[in-house]
Amino acid sequence: MEQLRLQNLKKSINGDLIINIEDIVINEPGIYGIIGPNGAGKTTLLKCICGLLRPDEGEIYIEETPLSPDTRSRILKNIGSVFAQSEFLLNRSASEVLEEHYYYYALTPPQSWDNLLSKVHLQISYKMKLGAMSLGMRQKFLLAVALSHHPKILILDEPFNGLDVDTVESITKTLINFARTNIVIVTSHVFEDLGNMVSSIAVMNKGYIGGFQKPYQINGKFSDGIRKIYNDQIKNLDEPF
Numbered sequence: 001m002e003q004l005r006l007q008n009l010k011k012s013i014n015g016d017l018i019i020n021i022e023d024i025v026i027n028e029p030g031i032y033g034i035i036g037p038n039g040a041g042k043t044t045l046l047k048c049i050c051g052l053l054r055p056d057e058g059e060i061y062i063e064e065t066p067l068s069p070d071t072r073s074r075i076l077k078n079i080g081s082v083f084a085q086s087e088f089l090l091n092r093s094a095s096e097v098l099e100e101h102y103y104y105y106a107l108t109p110p111q112s113w114d115n116l117l118s119k120v121h122l123q124i125s126y127k128m129k130l131g132a133m134s135l136g137m138r139q140k141f142l143l144a145v146a147l148s149h150h151p152k153i154l155i156l157d158e159p160f161n162g163l164d165v166d167t168v169e170s171i172t173k174t175l176i177n178f179a180r181t182n183i184v185i186v187t188s189h190v191f192e193d194l195g196n197m198v199s200s201i202a203v204m205n206k207g208y209i210g211g212f213q214k215p216y217q218i219n220g221k222f223s224d225g226i227r228k229i230y231n232d233q234i235k236n237l238d239e240p241f
């Protein structure tokens with residue numbers, strides 16, 4: 001079954017075409033990286049997939065069902081997400097964020113959250129405010145929240161920004177484990193971090209994505225392979241099409 005399909009997707013903001021995708025299909029479990037320069041449209045695309053922004057044209061299919069006002073509440077349960085900007089959550093406690101999350105997805109919260117946090121190797125009090133957490137703790141917590149309703153597709157926008165190597169390693173392990181049977185779509189500017197986990201890479205530039213490719217090792221490193229794909233694709237995508 002097709003897990004995710006983006007078809008003839010267009011989105012303009014203030015008259016500028018920000019998303020312009022012909023046809024992207026993801027069927028297999030794995031970690032799919034989207035790389036691209038600042039302003040390429042990566043975050044906007046991820047927000048469209050999560051139902052936070054509505055495309056002007058085209059369809060987003062999740063498990064072959066088009067995302068629409070009618071299907072939205074049902075099919076968005078298949079998606080979990082963490083976006084880079086989480087400042088608006090800083091005043092909320094961990095339990096408040098989890099309760100709101102379950103309310104948003106119209107799901108019954110579990111009796112205990114302990115299982116959830118152990119998945120991301122985090123030990124915190126549920127009363128702790130997100131503003132009191134370190135960046136790494138907050139990112140791990142938000143990842144646990146995103147996984148809490150057992151989505152099949154996890155969307156992560158720049159999950160490694162500002163994190164130390166141990167936290168990156170811990171999150172990477174969680175993602176690799178999840179992606180054995182599910183799909184992760186992740187954006188990052190850090191090719192070294194992506195090189196340790198992605199199964200496929202797509203380059204986005206000026207709203208356009210050519211397609212996913214498997215990175216191969218150069219100088220023994222996948223990150224060098226990702227950089228080569230980036231350089232080759234940006235050059236091609238910069239040519240008029």
Ligand SMILES: Nc1ncnc2c1ncn2[C@@H]1O[C@H](COP(=O)(O)OP(=O)(O)OP(=O)(O)O)[C@@H](O)[C@H]1O
Pocket residue numbers: 013014018036037038039040041042043044045
């Ligand atoms: N709410 C908004 N209002 C105006 N312009 C917006 C808005 N959201 C996005 N844009 C514009 O859309 C373009 C794509 O932005 P987007 O954040 O999707 O890019 P990105 O690839 O995620 O960039 P970065 O790598 O810097 O995070 C940018 O030119 C941005 O200014």
